[in-house]
Amino acid sequence: xxxxxxxxxxxxxxxxxxxxxxxxxxxxxxxxxxxxxxxxxxxxxxxxxxxxxxxxxxxxxxxxxxxxxxxxxxxxxxxxxxxxxxxxxxxxxxxxxxx
Numbered sequence: 537x538x539x540x541x542x543x544x545x546x547x548x549x550x551x552x553x554x555x556x557x558x559x560x561x562x563x564x565x566x567x568x569x570x571x572x573x574x575x576x577x578x579x580x581x582x583x584x585x586x587x588x589x590x591x592x593x594x595x596x597x598x599x600x601x602x603x604x605x606x607x608x609x610x611x612x613x614x615x616x617x618x619x620x621x622x623x624x625x626x627x628x629x630x631x632x633x634x635x
Contacts, residue, residue: 538576540587541620543568554587560627567591567621575631581610582633584618594619 542552543566544559552571562568569589576583584600585608586593592601595609595618613633620627 538574538585540571540574542570542572545570562627567625567627572620573618575611576608578610581612583608583610584616584631589620591621591625593621594623 538554539558540552540554540556541558542556542560543562545551549570554571554574556571560568569591571587572589573584573586573593576585584593584595586601586604587607588602592599592604594600596612596616598606598609600606600609611631611633613635616631616633618629618631619625620629
C-alpha cells in the first residue's frame with residue numbers, strides 16, 4: 537500500500553511520481569492521468585485518493601480531485617463504484633471490500 541492506478545506513460549513522457557501498480561493504455565483525449573488514484577490504508581478503513589489527476593475521480597457517486605472540496609474518501613464494505621476521468625470515461629471499476 538498504497539496501490540496506485542494510472543495511465544501507461546507514452547514514449548518520452550516522464551514516469552509518475554508515485555509507484556503505479558496497475559497501468560492502462562489510454563489515447564487522447566486522455567481520461568487517465570499517469571498517476572490517477574491510489575488505494576491507501578486509512579485510520580479505520582481503506583481510502584481512495586485522487587493523487588492529482590486532471591479530470592478527477594468519482595467514487596460511489598462523489599467526485600473527488602484537485603478541483604474538488606475533497607481528494608480522498610473512505611471505501612465501504614461491499615461494492616464501491618469508481619470512475620476515473622470524465623463522466624463518460626471507459627475506465628470504470630468495481631472494488632469489493634470484504635470485512
